[in-house]
Amino acid sequence: MPTVTNRELIARLSAVVGERHCLTDADLRASFETDWTRRFAGTALAVIRPGSTEEVAAAVAACADARAGVVPQGGNTGLVGGSVPRGGEVVLSLRRLNSVAEVDPAAGEVTVGAGATLATVQDAARAAGWEFGVDLGARDSATIGGMVATNAGGAHVVRHGSMRAQLLGFEAVLADGTILSRMPGMAKDNTGYDLGGLLAGSEGTLAVITRVRLRLVPPLGYSTVAVVGYADAASAVAAAFELRRTLASVLALELFTDAGLELIMRHTGAARPFAVPMPVYLLVEVASAEGDPTEALVAALGAMGGDSAALATDAAGRHRLWQLRERHTEVVNAEGVPHKLDVSVPGPRFAELVEGAPLAVSAAAPGARTIVYGHVGDGNLHVNVLGPPPDDERADDAVLNLVLELGGSVSAEHGIGVAKVAWLVRDRGAETVAAMRALKAAWDPLGIMNPGVLFAR
Ligand code: FAD
Ligand code: MLT
Numbered sequence: 043m044p045t046v047t048n049r050e051l052i053a054r055l056s057a058v059v060g061e062r063h064c065l066t067d068a069d070l071r072a073s074f075e076t077d078w079t080r081r082f083a084g085t086a087l088a089v090i091r092p093g094s095t096e097e098v099a100a101a102v103a104a105c106a107d108a109r110a111g112v113v114p115q116g117g118n119t120g121l122v123g124g125s126v127p128r129g130g131e132v133v134l135s136l137r138r139l140n141s142v143a144e145v146d147p148a149a150g151e152v153t154v155g156a157g158a159t160l161a162t163v164q165d166a167a168r169a170a171g172w173e174f175g176v177d178l179g180a181r182d183s184a185t186i187g188g189m190v191a192t193n194a195g196g197a198h199v200v201r202h203g204s205m206r207a208q209l210l211g212f213e214a215v216l217a218d219g220t221i222l223s224r225m226p227g228m229a230k231d232n233t234g235y236d237l238g239g240l241l242a243g244s245e246g247t248l249a250v251i252t253r254v255r256l257r258l259v260p261p262l263g264y265s266t267v268a269v270v271g272y273a274d275a276a277s278a279v280a281a282a283f284e285l286r287r288t289l290a291s292v293l294a295l296e297l298f299t300d301a302g303l304e305l306i307m308r309h310t311g312a313a314r315p316f317a318v319p320m321p322v323y324l325l326v327e328v329a330s331a332e333g334d335p336t337e338a339l340v341a342a343l344g345a346m347g348g349d350s351a352a353l354a355t356d357a358a359g360r361h362r363l364w365q366l367r368e369r370h371t372e373v374v375n376a377e378g379v380p381h382k383l384d385v386s387v388p389g390p391r392f393a394e395l396v397e398g399a400p401l402a403v404s405a406a407a408p409g410a411r412t413i414v415y416g417h418v419g420d421g422n423l424h425v426n427v428l429g430p431p432p433d434d435e436r437a438d439d440a441v442l443n444l445v446l447e448l449g450g451s452v453s454a455e456h457g458i459g460v461a462k463v464a465w466l467v468r469d470r471g472a473e474t475v476a477a478m479r480a481l482k483a484a485w486d487p488l489g490i491m492n493p494g495v496l497f498a499r
């Protein structure tokens with residue numbers, strides 16, 4: 043049994059990180075205690091802001107001695123409630139570990155601190171003549187550590203893969219304070235288990251990620267964005283998969299509907315991409331280093347017969363079209379506290395999900411509003427439900443049941459967090475979850491790492 047009191051733990055943490063980086067005052071803790079959607083919130087014993095890997099290690103060891111829960115937190119942009127306390131844990135904010143070492147221009151690799159934001163890493167890569175392969179709308183706040191911990195996806199997965207695919211090395215602090223480091227700077231490294239790969243998607247339940255080595259991708263100089271309207275989801279989805287099959291230059295394939303576009307126009311003042319409203323929109327970006335991919339895109343779209351289209355090759359025009367998709371998260375949040383269901387299904391079932399999710403929600407929660415959008419190229423739909431109170435899960439259950447009926451996954455890119463704990467066994471099966479729990483028990487025998495996330499306590 044622990045013999046360390048809360049007061050003693052706070053004193054020890056304060057000695058490790060310095061008094062001004064150990065926040066116990068309610069006002070100072072507040073922004074770390076509520077998630078981006080405002081659906082999930084809790085009270086922390088303290089929020090600590092270590093400035094080095096050694097401080098992270100000493101802080102985690104102190105929490106282990108006190109049997110205190112540790113909630114690692116990066117940019118707090120996660121959408122499944124895993125980044126905020128449930129009650130009485132220590133929130134360990136990684137934002138001060140924001141170093142970005144020089145890009146290795148020959149290898150196309152960079153080593154960054156867990157607290158570096160995505161935008162910082164993208165800028166550093168560009169300045170060195172490279173690009174980072176992952177992009178998402180929360181780029182100014184989301185941290186690389188959080189993105190590895192959630193195995194974040196985003197808009198370019200169809201071309202470059204998700205965070206796990208960018209990971210070439212890692213440094214992490216285990217639940218007893220041990221520091222593990224493997225930063226080989228090599229594309230190939232088959233020396234036993236891929237522990238970095240295991241940490242990708244672990245959601246802070248196994249270890250605290252403190253630094254990572256990332257692969258970069260060559261820049262794609264030419265880029266064109268088109269938004270095309272379709273009469274129904276099936277036509278839009280068929281077009282998306284045909285473009286993915288026929289155009290090697292595809293960088294992004296995104297889908298949204300007129301209900302979402304209406305919200306974007308109302309909240310941001312953006313204009314329609316073309317005069318006639320259409321039920322479903324496909325956004326496609328093609329990009330190439332070899333030459334302008336516009337002609338091939340226009341030919342492919344023409345052959346498939348979209349109803350209306352807008353096209354942009356200049357940076358401002360591309361940005362304007364992207365805003366119509368990217369700002370969905372923000373405008374949905376402006377309408378209320380959303381239930382966010384990030385799911386994926388096999389490609390041939392995607393249109394059924396787009397059409398079926400709003401119907402499932404209406405049946406389960408009459409009067410609720412459903413806004414769908416997503417990364418159609420990856421079979422990933424974001425189902426956003428507005429109306430039901432935060433703890434009324436009838437609509438969530440209806441959508442997730444539909445997803446399982448369609449052979450899909452209850453989490454495509456945001457993770458399980460606390461939002462979908464009850465669904466992990468139903469999705470993955472008891473045997474697989476038992477194997478996951480065995481890993482958890484081996485890495486975190488005291489159960490202090492993000493308790494309540496991924497598994498019920
Ligand atoms: P947090 O929110 O702080 O934490 C997320 C999880 O990771 C928590 O479980 C936390 O405990 C754990 N964690 C954080 N840092 C560490 C660490 N250093 N070590 C161990 N565990 C850690 N996600 C996508 O996948 N694709 C998108 O397109 C996308 N778009 C978004 C757009 C907007 C506007 C917003 C608000 C969010 C979006 N997200 C998207 C969700 C979110 O940005 C990602 O989940 C991101 O990876 C979270 O990073 P973070 O630094 O904010 O992590
Ligand atoms: C997106 O693709 O826009 C993000 O994953 C965020 C969201 O689901 O709202």
Ligand code: ZN
Binds near residue numbers: 196416
């Ligand atoms: Zn997404």
